[in-house]
Amino acid sequence: MTEPSKQFPIRATTSGFGSVLKLGAVGRRRNGLVNSQAEKLAETMSRHCRREEENRGLYDPGPLAVRWRARTALGAGKEEDTIADVYRNLPGERLVVLGEPGSGKTMLTIRFVQEFVRDRAASDPVPVIFSLASWDPARLSLRDWLIERLLRDHTGMDAQVPGGTSLAAELVEDGWILPVLDGFDEIASGLHDRALEALSCSTLPWLLTSRLGEYEKASRPLGRSAAIELSGVTAADLSAYLPDTGEWAPVLAEIEAHPEGRLAKVLRTPLMASLARKVHSGAESPSALLDAKRFPDEATTEEHLLGGFVPAAYRDCRRWDPDDARRWLGHLARLGTRDLAWWELGGVVSRFRRIASVVVAVSLLTALFDWMIYMPVYSAESGMAKGVRTALLEGMFFAPTAGIVFGLIYGVITMRGHVVRPSRVRLRLRGPRTGRSLRGSIALGLSGGFGLGIGYGVVTTLLRVFFDELFGDVPEEVTIADVLVMTVVNSIAWGLIFAVAGGAVLGLAAALESPLDIRREFDPVSLLVENRVTALRQAAALVPAVTLMFVLSSLLVIVLLDGVVAVLEWQPLGLLAIGGISGCVGALGYLVTFTAWGQWLILARFWWPVTGRMPWAMIAFLEDAYELGVLRQSGANYQFRHERLRDHLARH
Missing domain, CATH: 3.40.50 (Rossmann fold)
Structure with a gap:
C-alpha cells in the first residue's frame, strides 16, 4: 500500500x-x-x-x-x-x-x-x-570499489593499520x-x-x-x-520558495489554475524551480514564462531555463565574461565524464602527445640545469669560449637522452592503464607507513636509472670520439672496434652507477612514506596545493639524495669493476658534478612524469589555455563556477550541478 x-x-x-x-x-x-x-x-x-x-x-x-x-x-x-x-x-x-x-x-x-x-x-x-x-x-566488487574511491578521494586512507591492511580497507571491511x-x-x-x-x-x-x-x-x-x-514540487512549495516580490504571482496563479499544464509540469522538480528562480530574478521578468508562443511545450521551456542558467550565474561576476564562461564550461561538458578531477584533465590529450610532452619537458629542464652547472665548470678549466661551447654541446646531446628515457618509462606506465594520482604521503622518519611496495619502487629506480646510465654512457663516448677537440681523451689511432668497446663498457658502468643510485633512493623514499592526516580537507583546490607542495618537497629531497647516492654508487662500481672490464678512474669532483646534474634531472623528471601536479602542469595547465579551451587562471575559474553553483564538488572532484545542465552545455 x-x-x-x-x-x-x-x-x-x-x-x-x-x-x-x-x-x-x-x-x-x-x-x-x-x-x-x-x-x-x-x-x-x-x-x-x-x-x-x-x-x-x-x-x-x-x-x-x-x-x-x-x-x-x-x-x-x-x-x-x-x-x-x-x-x-x-x-x-x-x-x-x-x-x-x-x-x-x-x-x-x-x-x-x-x-x-x-x-x-x-x-x-x-x-x-x-x-x-x-x-x-x-x-571490481562493491567493497573493492569503495576502498579504491576512499583511497582516491580522502587523505590518510592509505595508512597501515594492525594486520597490514590500509585504513580504507579496514573501514569498509569492518562496517564503518x-x-x-x-x-x-x-x-x-x-x-x-x-x-x-x-x-x-x-x-x-x-x-x-x-x-x-x-x-x-x-x-x-x-x-x-x-x-x-x-x-513533484507543489504550488504551495513554490510559493514559499520563490522570492516574495509580486513578479512571480502570475506564474503561481497559472500553476494553481492548471496543475497539469506546461508550467506546472516544468517547475515540479527542484532543479527546474531553482533554475527558474535564478534565470528570472534578473533582467527578464518571470511573466515571460507565460508566453505560450515562445515556449509552446515543456521541452522548449526547460531548454530555455538550462540555456539561461550560466549567463544568469555569471551576470554579476565581473571576473569572467558569460560567453567565455559558457564556452569553457561547454568544453568541460564535452569530455563526457561526470567526475572532473584536475589530475585527469590532461588525460584527454592523446597518448602520443602526452609522451611527447614528457620528453620535451624533461629535455628542456635537463638542458637548462646541465648548462647551469657545466658552463662555469668547463669555463674555469678551458676558458669562457671553449667552456660555453662544450657545455652547450653536452647539454644538447644529453638532454634528449634523458627526455626519451623518461618518455619511454611514462609510455610503458600509461599503456598499462596507470593514472598518476595525487600523492597523499610525506617523507617522515617516524609515523605510520603506507605499506607501498619496496620491491616496486626499487625496480622502478633500477630500470629507470639503468636506462638513463646507458644513454649517458653512449652520449659521453660519442662526444669524446667526434668532438675530441672539446672533450679530448681519445687517441688518434682509435678504430671502430675500439669505439664499440668503449661505448659498451661506458654504458654498462654508467648504467650500473645510475641504477644503484636510483634504486636506493626510490626504495628509501618508499620506506619513509607516511600518510597525510585524514582531517586535512580534500576539496580540489586544497588537494592541488597540497600535492604541489608535496611534489616540490619530494623533488627537492631527491636532488641531494641522488647526488650522494650517485657518488657512493660510483665508488662501489669502480671498486668492483676496476680491472675487470677496463681501467676505471675515481675523480671525486667530476663525479660530484655529474651527480649534481643527475640529481636535478632525476628530481625534475620525477616531478613531471610521476607526480599528479607535474602532469597537470605540462598537460592541462598550459596546453588547454594555449588551445583556448580554458582560461589561464583555470583553477580560479573552476572555483568560481563552484561558488556560483554551476559546478558542485564530490570528494576531490568537480561535477556539473546536474547531468541535464552538463548535457545541454555539451550540445551547445
Missing part, C-alpha cells in the same frame, strides 16, 4: 528518535585507531556537505521541500521523521531513492549525511557519498562505512543488472539513488531493500 506523501525540507531539523541503529555494530572491532579515524571522517563529511548546501543555495531564499511517497513498507516511524530517521527504522538497512531527473535525489543524499552525522553514536558507521558513475561491477551510492542510472550501459546483482549479494548496508526509468528497466529487483519515490 502506498503511504501518504511526505516532505523533507532541505535544512536541518530537530526531530528525535529512540530506535537503536543496528547496521552491523556488533561486527565492528574496537580498534582505537580505526575508531578515531572514523570520527574524523564523519567530521569531514559533515563539513563538506554543509559547504555543498551553502554553495547550491539550498537555503536561499528558503528551504525547498523534497516530497516523497513510499513504494514499499518502511517500518515504524513518525510523520515528522527525516530521511535519516526513516533509514534508521528500516529492518533491512537498505533504501532506494527513486525519482525523475532533477527531482532532488542528490539534494536528499546531502541532507541525509548531515542528519545522520548529527545524531551519530560512536559505534555507528559514517555515511560517505560515492558517485556510482565510475563503478564497473565487471571489474555506510555507502550513499548516488547515480545508479549513470553506471555504464549494460552493467545495471550486474550492479544490482552485486548490491543484492553484498552484506553491506547502503542508500541508493537512481532515476526511476533506469531502475525499473533492470531485469531483477534488489533484495532486502525498501524504496521511496520522490514526488
Whole structure:
C-alpha cells in the first residue's frame, strides 16, 4: 500500500528518535585507531556537505521541500521523521531513492549525511557519498570499489593499520562505512543488472539513488531493500520558495489554475524551480514564462531555463565574461565524464602527445640545469669560449637522452592503464607507513636509472670520439672496434652507477612514506596545493639524495669493476658534478612524469589555455563556477550541478 506523501525540507531539523541503529555494530572491532579515524571522517563529511548546501543555495531564499511517497513498507516511524530517521527504522538497512531527473535525489543524499552525522553514536558507521558513475561491477566488487574511491578521494586512507591492511580497507571491511551510492542510472550501459546483482549479494548496508526509468528497466529487483519515490514540487512549495516580490504571482496563479499544464509540469522538480528562480530574478521578468508562443511545450521551456542558467550565474561576476564562461564550461561538458578531477584533465590529450610532452619537458629542464652547472665548470678549466661551447654541446646531446628515457618509462606506465594520482604521503622518519611496495619502487629506480646510465654512457663516448677537440681523451689511432668497446663498457658502468643510485633512493623514499592526516580537507583546490607542495618537497629531497647516492654508487662500481672490464678512474669532483646534474634531472623528471601536479602542469595547465579551451587562471575559474553553483564538488572532484545542465552545455 502506498503511504501518504511526505516532505523533507532541505535544512536541518530537530526531530528525535529512540530506535537503536543496528547496521552491523556488533561486527565492528574496537580498534582505537580505526575508531578515531572514523570520527574524523564523519567530521569531514559533515563539513563538506554543509559547504555543498551553502554553495547550491539550498537555503536561499528558503528551504525547498523534497516530497516523497513510499513504494514499499518502511517500518515504524513518525510523520515528522527525516530521511535519516526513516533509514534508521528500516529492518533491512537498505533504501532506494527513486525519482525523475532533477527531482532532488542528490539534494536528499546531502541532507541525509548531515542528519545522520548529527545524531551519530560512536559505534555507528559514517555515511560517505560515492558517485556510482565510475563503478564497473565487471571489474571490481562493491567493497573493492569503495576502498579504491576512499583511497582516491580522502587523505590518510592509505595508512597501515594492525594486520597490514590500509585504513580504507579496514573501514569498509569492518562496517564503518555506510555507502550513499548516488547515480545508479549513470553506471555504464549494460552493467545495471550486474550492479544490482552485486548490491543484492553484498552484506553491506547502503542508500541508493537512481532515476526511476533506469531502475525499473533492470531485469531483477534488489533484495532486502525498501524504496521511496520522490514526488513533484507543489504550488504551495513554490510559493514559499520563490522570492516574495509580486513578479512571480502570475506564474503561481497559472500553476494553481492548471496543475497539469506546461508550467506546472516544468517547475515540479527542484532543479527546474531553482533554475527558474535564478534565470528570472534578473533582467527578464518571470511573466515571460507565460508566453505560450515562445515556449509552446515543456521541452522548449526547460531548454530555455538550462540555456539561461550560466549567463544568469555569471551576470554579476565581473571576473569572467558569460560567453567565455559558457564556452569553457561547454568544453568541460564535452569530455563526457561526470567526475572532473584536475589530475585527469590532461588525460584527454592523446597518448602520443602526452609522451611527447614528457620528453620535451624533461629535455628542456635537463638542458637548462646541465648548462647551469657545466658552463662555469668547463669555463674555469678551458676558458669562457671553449667552456660555453662544450657545455652547450653536452647539454644538447644529453638532454634528449634523458627526455626519451623518461618518455619511454611514462609510455610503458600509461599503456598499462596507470593514472598518476595525487600523492597523499610525506617523507617522515617516524609515523605510520603506507605499506607501498619496496620491491616496486626499487625496480622502478633500477630500470629507470639503468636506462638513463646507458644513454649517458653512449652520449659521453660519442662526444669524446667526434668532438675530441672539446672533450679530448681519445687517441688518434682509435678504430671502430675500439669505439664499440668503449661505448659498451661506458654504458654498462654508467648504467650500473645510475641504477644503484636510483634504486636506493626510490626504495628509501618508499620506506619513509607516511600518510597525510585524514582531517586535512580534500576539496580540489586544497588537494592541488597540497600535492604541489608535496611534489616540490619530494623533488627537492631527491636532488641531494641522488647526488650522494650517485657518488657512493660510483665508488662501489669502480671498486668492483676496476680491472675487470677496463681501467676505471675515481675523480671525486667530476663525479660530484655529474651527480649534481643527475640529481636535478632525476628530481625534475620525477616531478613531471610521476607526480599528479607535474602532469597537470605540462598537460592541462598550459596546453588547454594555449588551445583556448580554458582560461589561464583555470583553477580560479573552476572555483568560481563552484561558488556560483554551476559546478558542485564530490570528494576531490568537480561535477556539473546536474547531468541535464552538463548535457545541454555539451550540445551547445
